[in-house]
Amino acid sequence: MEITDTHAFGCQGMTEALRRVLVRRPHPSDLAAWRAYGWRAEPDPASLLAEHEAFCELLAEAGAEVIATDAPPGTGPDALYAYDPVLVAERGAILLRPGKEGRRREPETMAADLEAAGVPVAARLEAPATAEGGDTVWLDERTLLVGHGYRTNPAGIAALSQALPGVEVIAFDLPHYRGQGEVLHLMSFLSPLDSDLALVYLPLMPVRLVEILAEREIRTVEVPAEEFETMGSNVLALGPRVALALAGNDETRRRLERAGVDVLVYRGDEISRKGDGGPTCLTRPIWRA
Helix, strand or coil: CCCCCCCCCECCCCCCCEEEEEEEECCHHHHHHCCCCCCCCCCCHHHHHHHHHHHHHHHHHCCCEEEEEECCCCCCHHHHCCCCCEEEECCEEEECECCCHHHCCHHHHHHHHHHHCCCCEEEECCCCCCECHHHEEEEECCEEEEEECCCCCHHHHHHHHHHCCCCEEEEEECCCCCCCCCCCCHHHCEEEEECCEEEECHHHCCHHHHHHHHHCCCEEEECCHHHCCCCCCCCEEEECCEEEEECCCHHHHHHHHHCCCEEEEECCHHHHHCCCCCCCCCCEEEEEC
């Protein structure tokens, strides 16, 4: 897609039309560390690259300018999941500090890619704060939901509040579920689809979060239990009621379509299933409008 405005950025929302998005390919040599990073199986480099290219083509066909970058060697295979190291707000990029220690290099290396795309760095989280993008959900441009779990701590939540003046940051305790060895992000069970619609896996939802969605008259589509483990609840909104989802979660797709959502699917055996990262994880939206 032709670049029309190299300085367009700002993503204090998750369901407006996706206009610019950054994606990252891990360095091929880093894929050998898949066990150390908790991947389920060894990725095939050629197949992973082919799936990633096809994924980027879908984003471009949907109308987004896709900024494809390569992570520097030594960053780790999780660099594929560009959503976690940074947020892009109205002021610019907020460099996070991942709770997963092996990902601590990623925010600074991604900062160079973002600055080249015209996105300035607005803030950096420092120790002892930890926060990952997967634990953040914009409910609207002035409300950020944050999950307190094993990857995002209270100091990180406080740092986000300080970095986002004028934004209400609402924190929720995340379930222990399977513990520190297997990541459970806020976005593992919540994906906004429109200003009044969200996809959820209800059994893991904090009660207060369920109440807030109801208070704001946000209707929910529930993911069936048998499709939670296959990332049925992780979908990327390409625009209001237009979703990109991992192929194979057929019942979730049917439920979304009955709710009036147009669903596109991608193949992600290498880029998603092996590393437990859905379509949201694979992207860092830069601009929605």
